[in-house]
Amino acid sequence: MKSYFHTSMIFFTLLLVSGLFISLFICIAFVSPGKPEVLRDKNGEIIEGSISEKVFVSIGGVKQGMFIRSKNIENPVLLFLHGGPGFPNYFLFEKFNPGLEDYYTVCYWEQRGGGLSYTPEVTVESMTLEQLTSDAIEVTNYLRKRFGKDRVFIMAWSGGTTIALPAVAKNPELFYAYIAMGQITDQCKSERMAYDFMLSQYAESKDRRSVKALRKYNGLKSESDLISFYNSSTRDKLMHESGIGTMRSMRSVLKGVFLPVWTCRAYTLKEKCNIWKSKIFFLPRTNLKTETLMTDFTEAYPKIDVPIYFISGKYDLTVNIHLSNDYYHSICAPVKRFYTFETAAHGPLFEDPERFSEILEKDILYLEKSFGR
Template sequence: MKGFLIAVLIAASAATSVHAQTCRDTAAYEPARKIVADLGRIVAPNGVQESYKVALNGVEQWVNVRGQDRANPIILFVHGGPASPLTPTLWQFQRPLEEYFTMVTYDQRGAGRTFVANDEARVADTIHIPNFVDDVIAMAQDVRKRYGKRKLILMGHSWGTIISMQAALKRPDLFHAYIGVGQVINVRENERISFDYAMATAKAKGNAEAVREMEAIAPYPGDQPITRERIIAARKWAQYYGGLTAYRDESTYFYRAPLLSPEYTDAERCAVDGGNVFTLGRILPEFLKVDMSGVRDFPIPVLMFMGRHDYTTPSEPTDAWLKQVRAPYKQGVWFENASHMIPWEEPGKLLLSLVHYARPLAQDGASVTAK
């Protein structure tokens, strides 16, 4: 499973077709998957554990819903990537959250099980940011109706923050609050900060190979187009020096998570890489133009969960944006031992932060104090 831009770009550079690869047989992992599935079964009398397809905006989209009590507030968690679905990794971090929230995730158009469920040719021309934003809104409307909720908490991670933040701005009436995890504010600024961090770290550690590779594209991004090749060279070393997962030079635990997921078949596991390549090649030009720094007013409570060591979507621009934005309520939370993968790196603090800051906002009629 590839994800989070750099690995996707490397895959894209090697692939001639999204279906060119051969899907491996992972039957040897099935006994372990059965253990994961059994542990994850929702057995509480008022719980919910569902997986279903729903037609939204012309695309059949796969939804996963889990929670110990249907009376709990709902979090609609919008995954990153682009096209890096959360569903096959939920077993790694989500179960404690399900005691306090009903967690709803879905595979976006062009991603994971949704990629498999739809005709590739028909979806290809729809891979545009406004369509993803409309999908978030349509999903929220469907979930509200299906589970009898007036509003939801909207939470996005990485790429998912781009489309969920825009959805919150477009339809604030649907949501109690918006939470950005690894928030994207300005993509070009993110690229600059990430590159500068990698270069400074490589020089400090005497990594001549890294310095040589990065000097070949400097200044970055500069005034030149941000091409696939330049992104690969820039992101490679930032992530090597802990910019994806703090204190780690790789994130194998995440990329291999689908092997133990009871949610996916082998064909669907294989399709994660295919969906990555299919989506990124189409969305990259729009992605690189994203700039939310001009948003000065936010219509609903907004929380930002920021990894201190995040150099995939650096936290500095998010912190600066949060300090100047006007909102009914705003709160920043720093995760001191996390980088970009906050739900996996600091799951305990994520749970405490959601319960302390977000859950009170999800009570109908709850009052909030502007900050």
């Protein structure tokens, strides 16, 4: 009788704790103001001359959304291009607060078909790297006009580099510099290198389940196997578990990505739903990932007429650091630098924001002064 009572109490306690956790999560996820937090000083006062807003603009003929934030709107403008492709990551900026707004007026544009820019107006056929590049140039011109700047800085992460690179190559006169975190080069090679690394690591640790999951893709020998692997949840799961994914310490997609999206206060509930609706139902129907895989960006863009800054994590195999470094050495640019973050994987900005800030202050921001405001 006592044993039964004890077991019942444990079960009831677990049920209660689980219920409280679920209720707390629902409250956080569903009760969102739907706008970015204002920027405050050390005393909690709103900083004079700051800006923090969500904006919707017609870009490429469709309504597209962006967050614009700065502690001083007189600062140089930075256009940030997220990766994915098509999967915005503003939630990481809200979670980790790496402080780009200390130096720039930052535009976190959410590309057509994803996040704030998910709308039935966007067709599958319009989702091409060429169209996204055109959109990026149009957003750049919107920012130049709005903030009275001749040029802006452009920073791209991962899949965003496939858009930023051609944008800068086609219109160098619009940009002070190009900052690339996880520059994509030949993603076919990168995927095969990551696959071989994980297969070796999991075989060595005798993780039969993971080895079996990887071997379903037949060593990525065929193009169809490669595309299937690139689009798979297996790839994301095992990359994160092996420390070569978004961040070295982010070993779970559920905790590191899924939950932070739902708890991000800058989005309304509908916008959060749209992020996942786009990722699960819309983006897989586009050809963006295949186009990314099948393009050798090192051959397509051997020369860039603005200063370039490549930033990679030592453990980044999501976009292979060695391939990015090889491209850096071969590309022709008026100024170029390559930075390796020794403790990071795919997200150095979030993994070591202090060093990132130092690079911005000492190596990059002087360019804006040299051109003049």
